[in-house]
Amino acid sequence: EVQLVxxxxxxxxxxxxLKISCQGSGYSFISYWIGWVRQKPGRGLEWMxxxxxxxxxxxYGPSFQGQVTISADKSTNTAYLQWASLEASDTAIYYxxxxxxDSISSRASDFWGQGTQVTVSS
Amino acid sequence: xxxxxxxxAVSVTLGQRVRITCQGDSLRSFSATWYQKRPGQAPVxxxxxxxNRPSGIPDRFSGSSxxxxxxxxxxxxxxEDEADxxxxxxxxxxGLLEVFGGGTxxxxx
Numbered sequence: 001e002v003q004l005v006x007x008x009x010x011x012x013x014x015x016x017x018l019k020i021s022c023q024g025s026g027y028s029f030i031s032y033w034i035g036w037v038r039q040k041p042g043r044g045l046e047w048m049x050x051x052x053x054x055x056x057x058x059x060y061g062p063s064f065q066g067q068v069t070i071s072a073d074k075s076t077n078t079a080y081l082q083w084a085s086l087e088a089s090d091t092a093i094y095y096x097x098x099x100x101x102d103s104i105s106s107r108a109s110d111f112w113g114q115g116t117q118v119t120v121s122s
Numbered sequence: 123x124x125x126x127x128x129x130x131a132v133s134v135t136l137g138q139r140v141r142i143t144c145q146g147d148s149l150r151s152f153s154a155t156w157y158q159k160r161p162g163q164a165p166v167x168x169x170x171x172x173x174n175r176p177s178g179i180p181d182r183f184s185g186s187s188x189x190x191x192x193x194x195x196x197x198x199x200x201x202e203d204e205a206d207x208x209x210x211x212x213x214x215x216x217g218l219l220e221v222f223g224g225g226t227x228x229x230x231x
Contacts, residue, residue: 044208044222044224044225045157045208045225046222047210047222050218050219059218061221097165101174103171105151105152106155106171106172106212107220108155108167108170109155109157112164115164
């Protein structure tokens with residue numbers, strides 16, 4: 001059974017750093033892209049970026065380039081999303097998702113983590 | 123980057139058909155993917171490619187496309203279909219990237 005299990009909720013202060021995780025199981029972790037999606041309170045889904053754990057090729061959405069770092073550890077089947085210095089505006093739920101469909105014309109994330117709530121407040 | 127536009131809210135009477143649309147230039151080149159998002163739950167993949175559904179997704183959900191507009195149709199809406207629906211597509215401006223529409227809140231009356 002394919003599963004993506006994310007780390008637990010975090011409460012941080014502005015300026016602090018943070019690294020959240022997403023551990024995959026039940027499939028070949030290195031063979032599928034893993035993406036990250038943000039949902040701010042009361043807002044829609046935003047695509048942040050994606051990593052291919054096989055070679056750590058990473059792409060970021062324009063709004064997130066330079067704001068976060070996506071990484072992966074093949075030895076533990078885990079992808080990460082990290083911030084060097086959090087802001088209150090980073091308060092959101094963050095989801096990881098496996099890109100199970102990846103063709104020239106179509107992409108789809110077929111399995112999702114349960115989400116990690118990140119709250120940044122002084 | 124590309125923009126996908128959705129109506130913020132749509133309503134449907136229980137058992138009736140409803141169409142949720144998504145407009146954007148990227149849709150002329152790439153297929154839309156549709157997700158259902160319920161409060162407190164992770165998104166669920168509904169439809170991708172040329173109207174493909176993952177196993178477990180009821181066949182009342184279907185997708186179609188014409189020009190720069192993609193549509194998700196629910197034939198015979200059920201109470202449990204009340205949720206937010208998001209379209210998603212490859213970003214035509216940035217190869218490997220993706221973009222989401224703003225989402226449509228579906229109310230089942």
